[in-house]
Amino acid sequence: MRAETAAAGHNLKRTQINWFKYSSPQTFFPLAAKLTPWFGAAAVLLCAIGLYIGFFVAPTDAQQGDAYRIIFIHVPAAWMSMFLYVVMAFWAGAGLVFNTRLSGMMASAIAPSGAIMTFIALWTGAVWGKPTWGTWWVWDARLTSELILLFLYFGFMALQAAIDDPRRADKAGAVLALTGVVNIPIIYFSVQWWNTLHQGASVSLKSAPTMAATMLLGMLVMALGFWMYCIATTLLRVRRIILERERRSDWVAQYVRTMK
Amino acid sequence: MNWASWSDFFAMGGYGLYVWGSYGVTLGLMVTEIVLLIAGKRSLLEQLRRTLNTRKVTQ
């Protein structure tokens, strides 16, 4: 009887997945190298499909004519900017709690991608505002909270740049990112509140144009494409950060030699 | 197919400037980001190689 349980116990252990296999910078580095091209290819493919749907399948909008086609990059970028901040805060928090170096590296790798996505969302939102509302910048609730989100990203990156010791930079960035992520809903609702308080009579933002199926499909495919793109750039950036921070370890020296 | 000809496509119902302006900026940002990342990684490798050689010489 004892033998079976021992054997069963043994079998159980063998099938256990080692979740932490890729949690050290050294083992994660080659994995990231392998994954980046796949995510890059997925991004290009999805964006191509999304753009085809967006420009050649989706009909012209009744009210806005063809100006609405900017939605195919504005909305995905806006979604990604908020999503990336939450993911950054997650990794920063994980780094703070588990004291794992790689999580901190991942958080500082995500920040620039998030900032670029926020800037794209702001730029395309403003440019889209010109034909539809007549002015380049509209103090619309969503655009304003995007602007504040951009400042939060810059604050995170500036704080990390100002601290030389990477371990302290990760931890300080983590506290700021967690404080920021708690504040994002508060900022969003107070800006919403402020917008209704000072609602300019002339500028009334219609909700997103009533979405024909193809428009929605195009936007969703583009959102996936942007997601793949962000993962690819983040992986590229995290590999550089790993090399930079682990420069004195011998596996990096060994890697540099092989990369003749 | 919405567009009769390529020129229609680029005119984008009169909003060409806005649509292609924003798409152009987005594409430009993405391309520069990727170029900077790759260039950054290459320069870092170069730097590491140099420190490696000096360490070998001094050992």
Place this chain on the structure above:
Amino acid sequence: MLTALRCVIHRDLLLAMRRRADVLTALLFFVIVVSLFPLGLGNEPNLLRTIAPGVIWVAALLASMLSLTRMFSEDHADGTLEQMLLGSTPLGVIVVAKVAAHWLVSGLPLVLIAPVLALQFDLHQSLLWTLTLSLLLGTPVLSLIGAIGAALTLGLRGGGILLSLLVLPLYVPVLIIGAGTVDIESAGLSAQGHFLVQGAFLVIAATFSPWAIAAALRISAE
């Protein structure tokens, strides 16, 4: 616990009183910034009346941020911060005491002098009370959130500018609701809702930020 609280507040106030000049500079900065706006925008009473709450709130925000960098930097420099970290009293209590001392020195004077400045902007009598109450509820939140930034940027070069970049986005909700109270009141509606939201901000900040400040202090003082 409470004795530690009282002792730290007493100590900080004593230190602040010894250098009364620092206290006054934040106050004078507030007065000067507020009186710059009429010079810039002209003295047309209707215009001044509409911009008064926004101007006073933004100036209060900037003034309280000026003195944030000094909250922990002296203790960090002469080592008392280490003693506080190693001490038996929980860090949260000490941090709350320091923030309270900072508020008493830099927040409260702003609240007291704001109505006088509001007269400069020809604000209606009843609105003065709303403005004072909204500042009274808002400035502690500014100190609490600002203390997180101060603790994070402890001992960094370019601390002041970096601190403002970190903290200003987090100040936005406080500013919006704070300035909004007087706007609502001037539009004839009751600002009850805004005061409740400001109270909520104060409660949220008072519960969460000591943890964040303590964590940031431990990280910075390593």
